[in-house]
Structure formats: structure tokens, C-alpha cells
Amino acid sequence: MDTTATLFLPPGGSTIAGEVDALFYFLVYASIVMFGIVLAGMIFFGLRYRHRQGDAAAPTAGISHNTKLELTWSIIPTILVVIVFFWGFNVYLKMNVVPKDAMEIKVTGQKWFWTFDYPEGANTVNELVIPAGKPVKLLMSSKDVIHSFFVPDFRVKMDVLPNRYTIVWFEAKREGTHNLFCTEFCGTGHSSMIGTVRVVPEREYAEWLETASNVGSDLAPEQYGERLFVSKACVTCHSLEGKSVVGPPLNGVFGKPVALTSGGTVIIDENYIRESILEPQASVVAGYQPVMPTYQGILKDREIDALVAYIKSLQ
Amino acid sequence: MNTIPEKNFLNATRGWKSWLFTLDHKRIGVLYLFSIMAAFLVGGVFAILIRLELLGPGRNLMEADTYNQVFTLHGAIMIFLFIIPSIPAALGNFLLPQMIGAKDVAFPRLNLASWWVYILGSIFAVISIAMGSVDTGWTFYTPYATETQTSVISMTLGVFILGFSSIFTGLNFIVTIHKMRLPGQTWFRMPLFVWGLYATAIIQVLATPVLGITMVLLILERVAGIGIFDPAMGGDPVLYQHFFWFYSHPAVYIMILPGMGIISELISTFSKKRIFGYTAIAYSSLAIAFISFLVWGHHMFVSGQSQLAATIFSFLTFLVGIPSGIKIFNWLATMYKGRITFETPMLYALSFLFLFTIGGLTGIFLGALAVDIHLHDTYFVVAHFHYVMVGGTVMAFLGGIHYWWPKIWGRMYSEFWAKIAAAFVFVGFNMTFFTQFILGSQGMPRRYYTYMDQYQPLHAFSSVGSWVMAVGFIIMGVYLFHSIKRGRPAGNNPWGALTLEWETTSPPPTENFVETPKFSHGPYDYDKNVPERTI
């Protein structure tokens, strides 16, 4: 079943979406009926038995209960919820059992961005690229607090825990891009911990994988660094307009001294930037929390060089 | 013309000490009433700030960190300082002894201690706000709560202390109901509000200690790094969630059960009809209280708990829907062949039926495994719980306040303004929160300081709704306070109701009844009695 955008649900983009939507809409209609009964009862009795001023106030009918009625309104809801339970359970199982041929991508959540590691060694930040029509299994874990991986269009969500793997899978139906949200509260940047899922045709995916591991090699270091600054999520915390966000602004800082929490100052040079990226807690800028994640293992040497060159160029 | 009795509990003794150290359950009820109203006001101001920030994407009013603190404080204040004590500690305290014909609760000193402990707990919460406040969400999930720089300790300590105030109230009520009833008032001749309080008290006593130990462990986690919940130390953050929800799911029924009790009173009084299915309603309160302990895992469907546990929790969750439905339909059936009038309390009772049904039915959505995976931690959940908590509990509370206001103060509020305020609240509420069902199912995550442009129109609409609601509450505040001194004297029984509290004067004397009352008719015998209305 193919679903398109409706009042309540965004367009479904995965094979499971149709099944979730079917149950969702079953619940919507069943609820409308139930609610309708309650509303109709209220309106009808309210109008029919309304007491106006001046009417005689006589004792009312001594109805205390009615076993048949009470059984009816206990049993019908019971049947309904049993149906909903089994239906929901059935779809839930499908969401949990990964097809054998699923390809595996590793996901790391950390404050406040996502890293995706592909089988062939490529990695991306905040953009998950997957082939259409192939089941994809995500093996997820967090480096700090709990995050949650949510793609509304796919109707999948799973918490991403520190020190444990959790699994989620889906099969995207056709090419397109979808939003990816973090839905477990994780601090300052929680609402900007968003990314995209880009679904590409299978052939294109293979090509992408090949180039992904060495994109930018054709660019000048500054340009490459500019790209990385966005794609590796530096922008989430560093502004380039002199505003302090989570971290200090990085425009026009190169070559200038900066005060540290530990007392003392350092001059921002190539080495300091490199250290900031790899061991951010080593020297923390005064007035900021030590929350910058380490990029050890995420960035390759060439990428760090590019970033340094870029920051240097921001005079 | 009605008059105010010369000697009543309000003027029996004078001076602030006679209030702050009173042992009279009615005065303690009034103290609680003002305290929780203040908490509601503060929580409401935070709510308005939330809605202002969410008027449009990006920064409007505050930084992300500030926003995170604002919604945490909104949630924590509304839950721990307002809604948990609201009906039981304020209205329950005032009414329970009167409804069962007793002079006071079983342990008046414990009752006073409960209020003082509440104040102490609130002070810690305020200290926490002053010391940089908390940004964890009201759920304090680890490991975030163990590593954030904000003052989690004093807030959790406050919550720990507030728990005791809740336990004291519950313990007191159970004993009072068991031991202090008027001879002749058997269990099944008690007003249903008393049944509601009884079921609530059971949960308060059984569940709240677990909140206590959870908060203690969380504090130890922060100060001593004991590592039970901290994954870096071999602990398990999901275990924390079990601890938290073992309390906090039953707690949502601490919020709703007394509200349901009020609704039973209101519907039968304003339909002037015997309540339909008394026993069924009484037993379903107990059933809800019991089942509430079996379903906490439905908050954790995507937390990484085992699939088996999720499945069982989902199944048990649905069972709660059945006794709730029984109540709804019994209330409807009570209206059948009644003599219905639409004073403000009845309007709130009908709002309750309307809104709680929506809130409850959307709870069924969330209980369904596959659907909750999509809806969890989105605005759909936010809408669900505001529909049950505001649309359910707060509506019942407002209905109860208006219903018993003349009993507390001996004076009537302005019926005209009350109806206008009720209309504002009802319309504003639906504007604010119905939109959030749509937002949520569209994928808008909760606890977001900013959002994607596509959600903007609905968010803006929701914010406008919150202003409409605020106008309603401001009007209400004005006419209610005005009426305390200026209202028309109400007489003993302004609504013509049959429960015992209406047989004493308004306001009642210190020990509730001038003469020990006799149990002469059941609380809902409208087929035999036509009590006279005093207004």
C-alpha cells in the first residue's frame, strides 16, 4: 500500500509505512465512532432532559443500573482493544525482524550530530545515503547521552544508547530526501540534531560510495574545509558571524590570543586548532562548557588540514 | 435571603499563625488550594513562554538552553507542585471528612505536616530555579541528568520531599475512610468522590516511595557516581526509566482518579439523578488503580527494552481503557431521564467528558506498539497528555472549585463571568492542543526549541490558542477572588445536592457539623428526595 501525505501523516517513504498508517487510520476511525457516541449522548440527553426554570422539580427516575447495557459497553471496547493489540504487535514484529539480506550501516549519535559509517569505509555526518528498494539495517550507539533516531517518513524510531547497540531497519521505496530527527532530549543542541536521509537509486548508490570516501580531493583545502565545516556539523555549535552559540565563533580568530578556563591564554594557531578538534577538552576556552566532542576517528588528517586552512582563511 | 453563619471555620480564630499552624482539615485544604493555584500560575507563565518561543522557528525570545529550562520547569511544576496535590490535597482535604460525616481526618498533625513538607519541597524547587535551574525535562532521564551542569540535585531533592507530602495525604485518607465514617455510611453508600480519593490514596502510598528511592539514587549518582544508572560505569540508563515510570505511570492516575470522582458528583447533582452504575464506577476506580501498576513500560517502547516486555506492557495498557470507558458511559447514562441544568460546574463536567474521551482514546493510539513507534516523543504525546491532564484533571478541578466554592466561602461567584471564562478556556484549549495532534503525527518532535518551517502555521495557531486560554484563566481569577468577599451569600445547599457536606452551613463550623449528622439517605437518592436549593 502506498501512502501519500494526509492531514495527519506525512507521505510514507518506507515499506512499513503503509502498514503503520493502516492501523493509525483504523484507530482514527474507531475513535471517531467512539467519540461520536459520547458526544451524541451528551448533546441528546442535554437537550432532551434539560430542566428549565419554573418547571416542577419532581423526583427523577430511580434507574440504578442495567446489566445488559453495562456488559455491552465493557465487551465491545474489549474486543476493539484486543484487535488493536494484535494488529499493533504484528506490525511491531515486522519492524523488529531484519530481513536477512539487509545492508548494514553504523550510526553514532553524539551531542549533537549523527555519524554514519558505511561498509566500504566511507563516513558521513548528518546525511545518511541509502539505496532505494534495499533493506537497510542500522546498528546504532551513542557516545554520550541517549539520543533517538527518528525518520517520520519511514515511521521508524529507536533510541540510541551509550554503551549498547540498538537496531532499526527499513526499506526506502523510492528516491527522495527525508528528515531525520533526534527525539530523545539530549541538551542544548537537541533541536538542531537533525539530518537528512537521501535515498538514491541502487546504481547511483554504488557510485556514491566509491566517491564518498574521497570527495573533495579535487577542491582547494579552504573550499574543502568550508564544506566539511557544514557536513561535519561544526556549524551546529560555531557561528561565523561572531556570535557565540554553543561554542565560540570561529571567524577572525586565527592568530589571536584566547583566554582559557584553566587560566592563561594561547594563541590560536594551526596546532591549537588541531588540538581543539582532536582533544577539545585539553584546553577549554573561558566562558564555555567543555562540551565539544572529539573528532578523533571521525576526521581524517586531510580533512583536519582542510578545516584548519578554512578557519585560517576566515579573517 | 441567605446569611453567612456568624461563627465558621474561616473566622473561628484569627491571625496568620492560626492559619499556618491550623489542624483543621478545611483550613489546610484552603492553604493547599492557594499554594497549588500559585504553582499553576507559575507553571502557566512558563507555558506561555514556551508557546511564545514556538511562535515561529528560530530564536524568538530566548536561547535554546533557556527554553530547555523553561519546559522542564513547566513540566516539573505542573506535575509535582500543581496537579499531583491539586484535587486530593486541596479539595479532598476540605471535603473528605465532611462527606463521611467526620470531624476531621484521622491524623490532623500529619495533615499539617503534609502541607509544610509540600512548602519545603517547593522551596527546594525554587532554590533550584535560582541556582540556574534544570534542563532535563521533568523525567530526569539519565545519563543526561547525571552530567548536565544545571542544578539537578536541589530539584530532585525537592521532588523527593514533595513525595512525602503526597504519601502523608494518601496515608491519612485511607485511614480516615476506613475508620472515621459516620455509622450507617457503608462502603457502598459513600459518595463516589470518596471512592476516587480512596483509589488515589492507594496509588500514592504504593507508588510514591519508589519515586523517593529513584530520586535518592539519582542524587547519589551525581554526587557519588554509584553507577547504577550510568552506562559508563556499567549501569543501565534504561533501568532508570523503569524506576521512574514505575512511579510516574501510576501517578497519572493519581491525577485523574480524583478528577473522575468529582465528575461523578457533578453529573449526578446537575442531572438530579441517581448515579448510573454506582458499583461499577467504584470498582473501576480500584481496577484502574491496580492495573496502573502493570503498564509503565508503555513509555519505553523505543527505549531499547526487550521486545517481550514491550509486548506485554502494550497488552496491559489496553486493559486500562476498559474501566475508563465504563465510567464514561455510566456518566452518560446518568444524564438519561435526568433533570439537567447547565450551571458552570456542569459545563466543566461536560468539557471533561468531551476532552477526556479524546485524550483517553489517543492514549490507545500510543499503547499500540507499531503506532507508538512513530508517535513517541512527538507532539502527539504532548497533545495526548494535555488532553487528559488539562482536559481531564484540570477541567474536573475547575468544575469542583466552582461547585464547592460556595461551600468554602459561603458566597457565590458570578455565574455570568464564569460561563464566559469557561468558554474561553474550552475554545482556547482545543485550539492549543488539537493542532498538536496533527503536528505530532506529522513528525514534529517534542522538547524542540526550534523547528522546520513546514510546522510553522500549526505552531502559531497553537500559540494563539494559549493566549485565548490565558484570557479565560485571568477572567476566572478575577471573579473568583472578587466573590470571596463580595459574592452573594449562598446558603447551605446552593445546588440542591444530597451528599453530606451540603447539610452543614456554608462555610462550615470548625468541626464541620453543629450537630453530629445522621445518615438518612444515600448520596444520590434523587428518586426519593428533592432537596431544596438555597439559591
Place this chain on the structure above:
Amino acid sequence: MSQQNKTNTPHVLPLQVYLGTAAALFVLTVVTVMVSFVDLGGWNIVVALAVASVKAAAVGLIFMHLWFDRKVFLVIFLAGIVFLTIFIGLTMLDTMRRGDIYQISADPIHKNAAMYDTTAVTTDTIPAAADSTHSAANEK
């Protein structure tokens, strides 16, 4: 107010009952400690808890008068046990069954696992069915 008619006339137990109970408690304590020195495998803890339950029952029923008092007190006390059992039971249903579908999601992460570096990873680089005793060492 007349004092005599409805006062709570104390329910006094004979001294022997107290002394007998005390003796039983001491003997059971000795027994349980001695049993603990015998290796019964998993049964040690079961026996120890069984003995403890008997002791607790003795304290509750006799010292705390549950046997003689109104039964509602016994109900209250048992409610505590029942709800505690629910708490433990339903929690274990999660913590013990996390590996039902994929063992990997039950085990703590080996900090040296491929997850934490960027080298290529496939399912087989991470042991799928490690022993359930969580032997993987956690570095602090």
C-alpha cells in the same frame, strides 16, 4: 466518656511464645549461615531466601501481631510484597530478555569494538551471540 467499655484491652501473649519465636529465629540464623558454606550452586541463594522468608514471617506474625490483629493489616503488608514482586518481575522481563531477537542489543559495548573507530564494519566483526553473562569488559 466512659473508658471501660470500648478501650483496646491489650492482647497479651504468653512469654513462652516470645521466647520460642526468638529461639527459632536464632536457630534459623545459624542454619542459614551453615548452609551457605555448603556449595549448592544456584540453590544457595534460594535456600537462604526461603529461610529468610520464614524468619520474616515469624517476626511479622508474632512480634508484629499480624496473626492476632485485624486481617486488614496483613492485607496491607502483603500488598507491599505483591507490588514489589510486580516491580521486580516486569523489570526482569526487560532486563533478562533484551537479546531475544538480536543478542547484540543485549550486551554492553566493548569499547574497542569497531563501533568506535571508522574502519569498515559488518555484522561479523561484532560477535553476534556473546555469552549472556556480559563478560565483555567495560573500561571506565
Place this chain on the structure above:
Amino acid sequence: MDGHEHSAHPAHLAHHFSEPAQQAESAKMGMWLFLLTEVLLFGGLFVAYTVFPAWNPDMFFNAHKHLNVYLGTLNTFVLISSSVTMALAIRSIQLDRRDVSIRYLVVTLLLAAAFLVVKYFEYSHKIHLGQLPGKFYTFTGIEGTNPHVFFSVYFAMTGLHGVHVLAGMSVIGWVLMRTRRGELSSEYYTPMEMTGLYWHLVDMIWIFLFPLLYLIG
């Protein structure tokens, strides 16, 4: 206040009760409900106790070897004895043997203090060895995953229990004072009875803590 004795008139009957029996039963029921909350307060720790040994049975087994069974057994005897003397104190006051009752209360207090002294020695030994909870754990002699968790659980459970012993001691002290002032008698001994219930519960919890922590295998 001033050691003045109450007359036979039930001065202890609060105005809102209609008869002493109702008051006494209310108090008792309140107390039982309070004990119920205590059970669930400890309950959280029992859950932690079940979950972690189930995950790491070997570690728990190895770690528990580092507790001193003899001291644990000694303390069990001490606490049970104090429960017995508490029960006997109540029995004596029921029979209006006030002096005997007072003597039993004093012994109960002393036993409670002895319990804490033994605990003190156990604790200081552990602190000395670095067998401490969580991040303070520095001991190295225990095999298995996360041995510090055992000590987190151990200290949380015995610590909370110890706090209860302290609280119990102050209540017993208070009842002792009231008995000496002659405020309690066979007519009215509710405070002592309530204290007894509390004290027995503290004993009962120890009865479970002892095998769970000291006698795993």
C-alpha cells in the same frame, strides 16, 4: 512537659475520635501503611539487587566473598535480639510493669547501638581497602565485570538500612522518655506499639539483606 501524670481520663483521646479503640486502630493502620511505603522504598534497591546479579552472577559471587560473614551473622543476632527485647518491652507495658518495660527499652537501644558499632567496623574496613561504591572504588582484587556495582548496591542498601536504625533509635529514645514520665500504661501504649512495629520492620529488612549480601553461595 513537666513530668505531670495524666489522670485516668483519656487525655490521649483526640477530639475528633469518638472512642479510644477507634483512635488506637487508626494509629495502627496508619503505621502499617507507613511500613508499606518503607517496603517499597527499599523495593527500588531490591530491584537493583535482582537486576545486577542476574547480569553478572560471577562478579556478585566473587565480590560478596569480601564481606565478613561472621560480622554479618553477629549483627543478625544483635538485631534479632533487639527485636525480641522490643517485643518484650511492649508486653511488659501491656501488663503495666513499667520498670521492666523501661529496662527492655534500654537494652533494645544498646543492641541497636551495638549493631551500628559493628557496621562501623565493617564500613571502615571497606573504606580502608577502597571497596567503595561507584567512582570511589579503587580495590583491585575482584574478578568480573564492574565489581564496583556490588559495592554501590551494598552501601546503598546497608546505608539506607543504617539510617533507619538511627531513626528507630531516636524514636525508641523518645518512647523511653515518655514511659519514664509515666505517660504510657496498659490503657494507652500506642506510641510504644507503633515504635515496635517500626523496629520489627527494620529487623525484617535486615533479615533479607543478610542472606542477599553475605550468603550468596
